Amino acid sequence: MDRRLRSILKELIQAKKALTSKFIANINQVTPRTTQEDIKKLNQQLLSHGASIQSIKGRGYHLHIEDEQLFRHFLTTALYENKDQKQIPNTPDQRVRYIIQKLLLTMDYLKLEDLADEMYISKATIQNDMKLVREHLSNFYLDIRVKPNYGIRIIGEEMKIRFCMAEYLIQRGSDSNGNIYDGFIRLPKEQTDFIKQTIIAHLEKQHMTLSDIAIQNLFIHIAIAVLRIQNGHPVDNDANPKQEITHTKEYKVAEKIVGDTEQELGVIFPPTETSYVALHLLGTKILTTADIEKNQDIESLLDPAIYELVIAILDRIELEMHLNIRHDRDLMINLGLHLKPAMNRYKYGMNIRNPMLESIKKNYQLAFQAAVHAGVVIEKYTEVTIDENEIAYLALHIGAAMERQKLKQGPKRCLIVCASGMGTSQLIYYRLKTKFNGKMDIAGTTEYYRLSTYPLDDIDFIITTIPIHEDLGIPVVEVNAIISKDDLQHISSYIAGTPSNVIRDFLQEDYLFLNQSFHAKEDVLAFMVSEIESDDLKRARFLESIYEREKIAPTAFGNLVAIPHPLTPQSQQTFISIATLTEPIPWTTERTVQFVLLLSVKKNSVEDLQPLYEMISKLIEHPESLQKLMQMTDKASFMSMMETLERL
Incomplete structure (x- = not known):
């Protein structure tokens, strides 16, 4: 089965509803007619393996499985067939x-x-x-x-x-046996096994600890070095960093790894090659749990320059995003230990691939955005630009700190504002106390006219029976004087960390542009920014900040979706704007986009934006809903379907 048919089958398996030929064609970058022919070919293969592709009039194609066991057996061979088999590239x-x-x-x-x-x-x-x-x-x-x-x-x-x-040339996520291949390259299994075992053996002898990913990157480096040396392409001695690290412990370990590899594989590594192997080891040692626990002073655990960099990173993230992770001790240590070897890689231009990049961008968007800010600080301090592979590694540490912060949070504290007198406010107080006992701490009640004098420092949100238009710096939940079931659901959603309606809160119909015809991302972005009606928004700077963000890491997230946004907040309110395109446009050299969601977070925002990012993730994860949205021309229907998607 060729790659295009495998791609179609994967989309059909993942989809909960029928997919149109146009949507599938856009994913594979071919015409709908070609896709229809591909569907016929694929269906012929499936018919004898317990499944079929059904065409549903007006909706598209749906995968129907008659024999689950037979079909699953087919998948193990069809989707994961021998990768040495030559494939003809289609797209x-x-x-x-x-x-x-x-x-x-x-x-x-x-x-x-x-x-x-x-x-x-x-x-x-x-x-x-x-x-x-x-x-x-x-x-x-x-x-x-x-x-x-x-x-x-x-x-x-x-x-x-x-x-x-x-x-x-190296398959992303190469298997546990150490095979490196992509239909073009393969070292004999006994050689790859030897290289990896040699690395691990010498690290254990010296009590050095590397992450699995660091070991894999070192393994790939040595495997490629073997191939290049065998073909007469050693590293140029002019680029040799040997003099700076020749007396380090890491260099001695590198010499042992290289020596064993030379003897076993019959190749000769020049001294320059040994230096680059040492760079993979330099600074990658991890402090043991005992080391960290017995030394409570983080500043003494980390190199002074790294400690200063970590503090600058966390200050920037707190300033821009208010995630409340500035003083997370584990985050400070983990970032410091990660950045120490990273500085060596940046210094010598050694790029590190991240096999989890796409998954991190899709599933940890808020953490990834925070890591983008970290990347800006790193560039300022080191004058080296890091790519999105490294940003994604930083996002993992930040995401873990965000999860720890959630665990530390106790019940949210609220203040009740009521204009109907003491009787009504007490009724609301005890109604909420009974319903949310242990989940919400009610600090007290107050009249609206006294609100300006009430201390709000330890209040997480306000529940009010009257509209409050001024910005208090904390969220406000408006309810009826006589609490209804809908009011309780509204409050419950807020306590759970999910606004009752993300679409209603952040998307206006005026910011919705359906079935637009553009040929480049620059055109669609310029159009969307120009259509935003806002006196406080400086459009030129807004667009410039969007491009600054794109330069660090493209915001195309797969499934034809892009989420462009300014690098730093530019507006007085948080909002989203959406444009759907008649045809996909190139966003990067590798991704096309047909659904553009422009996100703008207000300056100094203290909003919990995680639900918004979760809603955006649902767009990427539900291609069957996405294709329907891209076909819509009525704004009211579009908004309604977005709200339906949010509730999934």
Whole structure:
């Protein structure tokens, strides 16, 4: 089964409702007619394996499973078949990856005509693909050299070529046996086993502890070094960091790992290669639990420069996002221990891939945004720009601190504001006390005219029977004088951390733009910002801040969805604006977008935005709902369906 059919099958398995051919076509970047042909081919394969694809008039395609056991057996072979089997790339993305892989493995001239023949495409098509190839390679500071009558080849520094190989030739999330492959490259299993076992054995001897990911990155580095040395491409001695680290313990361990590898695999590592292996080890030692517990002074646990950087990061996150994690001791230690080896990687331009990147961006959006702010601080202090792989690692530490903060929080404290007299306020007091005993702490009651003199420092929110228009700095929940079931549900939702209606609170119909026709993300963003009616919003700065955020980490999250937002708050109110497009547009070289949700958080916001991010996650996770939204032309129906999606 080719990649396109596997992609369709995965979408159908995950969807709870029928998917249209247009939606599937956009995912695979082909025409709806091609998708219809693909559906026929896929259905023929499924019919004899306990399932079928049913066409539902007016709705699209739905996967129907008749024999669960037979179908599951089919999946184990169809979706996860031998990855050595040669696949013909179908989409521009797949072709770009294929071309880069071929060039990296050959490291010699290849003719475009030969590459086009291999992929069954025209010369014009591959010439268009080459523009994207150059864009991808430029991320690694590599380029393409063209030689008449010979073809094309990759040129650039050796270490940059290796970083590119780690990205394009190693299967993401490689298996526990240590195999590294992608249909293009494979070291013998006994060699990969030996490399990994050698790394672990020497670390244990020296009582050095690395994370699983750090070990995997070191393993990949050595495996690629073996391949490159075998093909006559050692690291240039001019880039040698050896003199700075030759006397460290990490360098001695690297020498032992390299020595065993040389003896077993029959290759010779120049001293430069040993230095780069040592850089993977330098600073990665982790303090034991006993070390941390016996030393309560965080400043003495961390290097002074790292401690200063951690404090600056947490100050920036608290200033911009008010997550209340500024004094989380575990976060300070974990960030410090993570950043120490990271500084060495940045110093020598060693990129680290994060196999969890996409999952973190989708599931921990608030933590990822906080990590983006951390990245800005790191760039200011180190003058080195970190990529979204590293940002995602920082997001994991921040996300853990956010979860710890939730566990520490006791019952929320509220104040009741009532204008109907003592009898009504007491009735509300005891009604809520009975309903939410242990879940909410009622600080007391007050009349509206006394509210300005009431101390609100330890109050989390206000419950009021009359409208309160001024900004008190804390949330206000309006209810009826005689508490109804809906009022109780409203309060219960707030206590649980979920606003009663995210869409109603943050999305206006005036900020909804359906079935727009644009060809570039710059056009749609400029349009959306220009249509926002707000006296306090400086549109030029607003748009500039959006691009600053995009530069750090693109906001395309998959399933044709992008969530652009300013790097720093620019508005006086939190709001969202949505644009759906008639056709997908390129957002990055790897992702297309058809649903744009522009998010703006108000300056100095103390709102709990987690429910908003959870609602956004539902968009990404429910493609069947998303495709319906993108087909709608009526704003009221769109808003109604968004509210339905929010309640899922």
